[in-house]
Amino acid sequence: MSKETMSRRDALKLGVVGAGAAMLSAANAMAAAPIEKDVKFDEEYDVIVIGTGFAGLAAAAKAAERGYKVLILEKMGRIGGNSVINGGGMAVPNSTWQKKYGIQDSGELFIADCLKAGLGINHVELLETIVKRAQDALDFSIKCGAKWQDVKPAWFGGHSAPRSLVTDNMSGSGVIKPMHEFVEKLPGCKIMTRTKMDDFVMSNDGTSVVGVTARINYRFDAKLLSDDVENKTGEKKVYKAKKGVVLASGGFSMDKVYRKLQDPRLAEDMDATNHEGATAGALLKAFQIGAFPVHVSWIQQGPWASPDERGFGVAPLLTQQGLFKLGIAVDVRNGKRFMNEMADRKTRADAEYVILREAPKAYPVAIGTYNTFEEQVYPIMEKGITGGVMKKFDTIDALAANYKIPADALKETIKKYNEDAKNGTEDQFKKQSLKDVKGKEAIEMKGPFYAIRLVPKPHHTMGGLQINTKAQVISANTNKPIPGLYAAGEVTGGTHGASRLGTVAVTDCLTFGMIAGENI
Structure with missing residues (x-):
């Protein structure tokens, strides 16, 4: 096997599969990446950034503002990755x-x-x-x-x-689009799409990252097992990074092989909220040069997603900022609540899985009325209804009949829930968002009623590379920063532990992207 063709499958065979896996020896790690004396650089930059999401664009902007010449590589045909489609x-x-x-x-x-x-x-x-x-x-x-x-x-x-x-537009594109325009206007910044980073280039002594190999005119193909080797598209280039490389390639929730290796419950045909290019290739390349893996097997699933639309869709907005805050989620088999609808994501996803393991098609249903929605989501309520992911009913009886929920049991559940809200009494699941409802119904019984079916979907990979507070990637061989290598965003691990709180990803990505650009 040549040093330039080690594929994802090869890496997996070598055991680079998670935080608990045995690490490659230093010699094998260096063999996985080309070294400086064996390549001819096509172009030279101060900083190379891999990825154009929140973290990548923030890193590029900060580095360019310091006067550095910056190259940003994006393997997909559009800018933004998961960042452009998030909530x-x-x-x-x-x-x-x-x-x-x-x-x-x-x-x-x-x-x-x-x-x-x-x-x-x-x-x-x-x-x-x-x-x-x-x-x-x-x-x-x-x-x-x-x-x-x-x-x-x-x-x-x-x-x-x-x-x-x-x-304003309830989408990550509201940050990515203006940030993209901002970065493009900065002197010395160059963004290349359909350009896939294939490997790191190491210094001659094998201790530092000094550049990357990549392919221009690359065409991602989600049907291929490995976008590292099986996809032959593109023309090879080698880029030098005098100051270093920032890895901001995102998570791997759409890497159906690698995610299943980490969590065998995630079937290869399971839908996810991510864009199709969210794969583990760049992460594995960092492991191959000795980067420490952290929490890689913790994969978060979004409890607010729906089986009635593909991908992220609009259900997460309509549930999280609508039905969940003051409404309820019920088990369709008995009409009873089964969780705190405002708990963290893992707690809610685990509760939904208890039901789905017993009855795989008994999707729980989130229920609320117009008052349960925050004003921000009013403009997309009709989109949810016309798209079929959310349904509107005049009565509870009609809603119960549609989802085959015992009507009397559902009415009793809502009655008890409303009584607790009116009286300011802590409900059975200690829902924190009910404390402002005292004196009125949380779910207004005059209707109309809105409902969305729920299913967890892989959403955010908690684990990745270990970094320090300066966004430097830590080596498993030395327990010190790998010179010339920084990382930010979902490709890193440790920040969120076993499960991330909603809306902290944008903060994490922008913060450590900025820090990488400031420190490189």
Whole structure:
């Protein structure tokens, strides 16, 4: 096997499969990547960034603002990866927005929430860095042209306070598009799409990253097992990075082979919320040169997704900022609630799986009325209805009949839920968002009623490369930073522990993308 053709499958055979796997020896790791004396560089830059999501564009912008010549490589035909299709929410603890609307919050409370969702295995120093720089990241997004809704911050699951801002268009594209334009206008910045990073180029002594090999005119093919070797498209190029490389290639929720290796419950035909290019190739290349893997087998599933649409869709917006906050989710077999609809994602997804393991087609149903939706999502309610992912009913009886839910049991569930809300009594699942409802019904019984079927979908890969607070990638061979290699965003691990809180990904990606660009 030549040093330039080690594929993803080869890497897996060598055991680079997760945080607990045996690491390659230093000699084997170096053999997996070309070294400087054996290549001829086609072009030379100060900084090379892999990926054009939140983290990649933030890193490129900060590096370019320092006067560096920056090359940004994107393997897909469009900019943004998962960032451009996400829900556009950004958690900013103790923000100027919260202060404007009189919301009490703190960095300590934010970290406590993250640790609770992450089962306590988060790397706290990374969370502390996010707390320190979250407002900076928000301000930087605004500087780049992002527009955020000037309303009270939204309350997402697992958070102890409303602390999440949402873009005007309720999509990550509200940040990516202006940031893309901002980066393109910076002197010395060059973005290349359909250009896939194939490997790192190491220094002659094998200790530092000095560039990358890549293919231009690359055409991603989701039908191929490996986009490293089986896909032969593109023309090979070699790029030098005098200051270093920032890996911001994202997660691997659409890598049906690698994700199943980490979590065998994730069938290869299972739908996910990610774009089709969210694969593990670049991550595995970093493992091959000795980067430490962290929490790779923890894969988060979104409990707010629906089987009635492909991918991310609109259900996550209509449930998280609509049906979940004041509405309920019920088991269709008995009409009863089975979880805190505002718990963290893992807690809710696990609760849904209890039902689906017993009855695979008994999709739970989220139920609410017009008042349960936040004002921000009113414009997309009709889209959800016309697209078929959300249904509207005049009566509870009609809703129950449609989903074959015992009507009397469902009515009793709603009655008890509304009584607890009216009386200010803690409900059976200790739902934190009900505390502001006292004196009125949470679900208005006059109707109409709205409902969405629920199914968990792979959404965010918690694990990846170990980094420090300067976004430097840590070597398993030396336990020190690998010179010339930085990483930010979902390709890294440790920040979120076992499960990420909603809207913290944007904060994480922008924050550590900025830090990588500032420190490289």
